Amino acid sequence: MQRLITPVILSGGSGTRLWPLSRTSRPKQLLSLTHAETMLQLTARRMPADAGFAAPLVVANAAHASMIESQLAEIGIEDASIILEPVGRNTAPAIAAAALMLPREALMLVMPSDHVIRDVESFRAAVTAAMPLAEEGWLTTFGITPDAPETGYGYIKRGGELAPGVFRVDRFIEKPDQATAQAYLDEGGYSWNGGIFLFGAGAYLDALAQYEPQMLAAVTKSIEGGKREGNCFYPDPHDFAASPGQAVDYAVMEKADKVMVVPVEMGWSDVGSWDALHTISLGDDDGNVHHGEVVAIDTKDCMIRSEGPLVAAVGVKDLIVIATPDAVLILPRGSSQEVKRAVAALQEKGHITLDRAL
Template structure:
């Protein structure tokens, strides 16, 4: 049996699922469906156990602690590689292939996106094992998807002659996302959707990148050779990685190589690239609606309605998407849902923080959420995991007042340590050196009131930090 090394790409932004998915917490780390797992966690579990080896996860450095925490939550260990910036899939797969050739030279690799939904994990594993046998002979095998409709959201693959009797065929050509009429023609001719998931031997991918995208593989090799170890993470050299052209693996290699095969996958798949895709894969009520959260819908059909907090009510809607978070609401027709990315770009141009940041911001020690903000104050809710510790720090422009509402806080204030219990508080004057630690067995929650001339996050001088951020 051929060993398979998963290379999971988990660095995307997922802006078409705004306002739920944003740069600060993109869709692959959010529990979008009914199983309370993120798609990243579902991907990890899909490739857990023989013949799959512990995965290589390639992600943006901003997500490193989220990745580590979600891997720990599902009991998966692996290597986490940090990209200093996004350079598209060719650079990520180049790094994955190079690292795979060093850590598992006898295995083949499977490159997977962390934000896809696969309904039948057993069928996926069976297809991956078939693809691995052909990849071991020098082919780059794409997992093609049998289309269920003439979609204009996906690229298509034309398969050629059969390669043996295991269902794998020569890959004849890739075609870009078509218009509706062309998509129907592709469907009639038996084309497959391009899932963007590939199985390959590392030397084959390295050789093809060297032939067709030498700048990509050279930058990836230099970035990996110059990588440093940061806690449990492999941090790629930023200057070298930044020289990699921003190009997808489809354009860089797959549209040019003569060593490509395709297998028609036996599992149901979606890249959940937009809200209309979410509506397609989720369970619906008798009126064709997907309802999540505090939602009341009257005379509403074939719509997706989701609220994280506030009551959401609708009357007389058809084929609509309404998504409400604590600080933003999206209202769109399902047909316009794939264009949400354009809306997010407009919000960024207007300088709206909601375009990229959630009210709840995750940190390695837990999270904080803004409750209110004014010209000289800010109020936050802070949650610290058991055993977690914030950095030893100080501020030049604000004082802080902490009120514990749950758990016990161990507070270091200018070298003096005290324990603050529920319904107790402590004052931290401007310029003091302080640290917060949760010594208990339950989560610590407190309300922080900041007062001063400036309350921005960049007024934090870290003196010592167990997460190597000082």
């Protein structure tokens, strides 16, 4: 009998690359960016009970507990379990906490809460293709089919085919430069590393025991000493904070032997910048994407978004303008990764707009 898959939704990110709309008090996964529903809600909807999935398990920042519960309730998900991290320790400890809350034989579909997947059926088909080997102890990553020589993502090189559409991972590759990324695209056999995984809870914990025993020990102790309040579980803060902070790629996936990749084209974006949001949004005939109260005259290829004040733009092109009630961001289109420079300057000043709720 095939096991139910538990969606494990990682919702601990701060989303500073989408400042000033995204704040530590309400990061991008809790915002409505591409749809009337928030990114967390869209993620939770992808793997519903009527498609054969177990109730979701969300790992999140304790500061966002009430927002997460209310957003899930809004879409009819009342049975989710929520693990609330007292401090961020990156993805490997977060996934370990989830695995320790599940039976060892449970299959975990680990998904970031802030990604766009437009072709959900293709995603589900990839999960189905991965299931038989995942049940045999293989650790699965889903490779995003690249459509450009993107330098902002890590890459996965495919090895031999293990089953139809399923390949052994030859190696993981750090973010390349432009020429190398283009060579990967020309050669074929490479995928972007999108950070979506499928594996058994026991298989993941066994890998941690082998490669990161200190992490496993700390997280295990934090779960054993934690407390439950309704649907929420609070790991012991002292023990959880004692865990090394590391991404699952480095802690496990790049070290383990039985690692496979399922390449999939599914209309994926990590919405990692305002430029990325502009690209995936439906624009007008002049390439403009507007949201909120905007008056645009003779503008071209701009993204103008207002969460309050009227924004009037005349005779401009290739701009990103994001206005909230307490801050305005203006950037040349194509440079939106530079938001981090503004955020760093605000952090030095301890500026309230990094944290204040909108």
